[in-house]
Amino acid sequence: MNQSELKKAAALAALDYVEDDAIVGVGTGSTVGYFIEGLGKLRNKIQGAVSSSDDSTAKLKALGIEVFELNNVDSLDIYVDGADEITPHKHMIKGGGAALTREKIVSAVAKRFICIVDASKQVDVLGEFPLPVEVIPMARSYVARELVKLGGDPVWRQGVVTDNGNIILDVHNFKILDPVSMERDINQIPGVVTNGLFAKRGADVVLVGTEQGVRTL
Numbered sequence: 001m002n003q004s005e006l007k008k009a010a011a012l013a014a015l016d017y018v019e020d021d022a023i024v025g026v027g028t029g030s031t032v033g034y035f036i037e038g039l040g041k042l043r044n045k046i047q048g049a050v051s052s053s054d055d056s057t058a059k060l061k062a063l064g065i066e067v068f069e070l071n072n073v074d075s076l077d078i079y080v081d082g083a084d085e086i087t088p089h090k091h092m093i094k095g096g097g098a099a100l101t102r103e104k105i106v107s108a109v110a111k112r113f114i115c116i117v118d119a120s121k122q123v124d125v126l127g128e129f130p131l132p133v134e135v136i137p138m139a140r141s142y143v144a145r146e147l148v149k150l151g152g153d154p155v156w157r158q159g160v161v162t163d164n165g166n167i168i169l170d171v172h173n174f175k176i177l178d179p180v181s182m183e184r185d186i187n188q189i190p191g192v193v194t195n196g197l198f199a200k201r202g203a204d205v206v207l208v209g210t211e212q213g214v215r216t217l
């Protein structure tokens with residue numbers, strides 16, 4: 001199976017976690033795209049979704065799924081999203097699609113984070129994938145200098161503007177031995193909106209598409 005087929009298998013397995021009448025938290029990315037396609041077939045069974053990006057909102061609406069404002073929803077049973085890297089501790093790097101801030105907000109509201117990945121996303125130590133950091137545009141140079149002090153090599157993802165009107169710095173060569181501390185330390189830099197480490201709140205269930213079938217962690 002190729003990588004897309006493994007992503008699709010993991011995404012469709014997440015449909016088993018969708019309960020009747022649910023409002024489903026929905027992430028962003030190609031793996032989530034397969035989940036949204038499957039969710040479309042369940043649209044009469046669920047109330048709707050809360051979305052983490054304009055891209056996912058458009059896909060959900062195109063399939064006739066109602067998209068609720070997060071401010072009008074008290075709690076979500078599940079949030080389903082992909083990841084760029086995930087460890088055995090269920091800590092993740094996310095934000096390859098630049099949607100990290102809304103992903104972190106929507107996932108924070110959910111009782112369970114269901115992470116859907118193909119096997120290539122599994123790592124022992126985070127950091128091979130450059131860590132995305134969403135930054136207020138006027139703080140770009142200052143934040144970049146602070147990230148260098150923390151040991152990384154930030155690169156401005158030129159041409160990308162997030163759904164919140166901000167920019168992304170992708171930080172290369174970070175040694176992420178303590179993801180919880182690093183998530184906190186980066187978020188304390190003035191001008192950082194959030195960073196793509198999901199460690200303080202990691203995933204609760206991981207569905208991994210492998211050649212041998214979907215593994216549940």
Ligand SMILES: O=C(CO)[C@H](O)[C@H](O)COP(=O)(O)O
Pocket residue numbers: 027028029030031032081082083084093094095096097098099100103
């Ligand atoms: O964090 C994300 C978007 O901001 C995605 O979940 C992550 O980049 C994985 O994407 P894909 O499913 O396309 O491999």
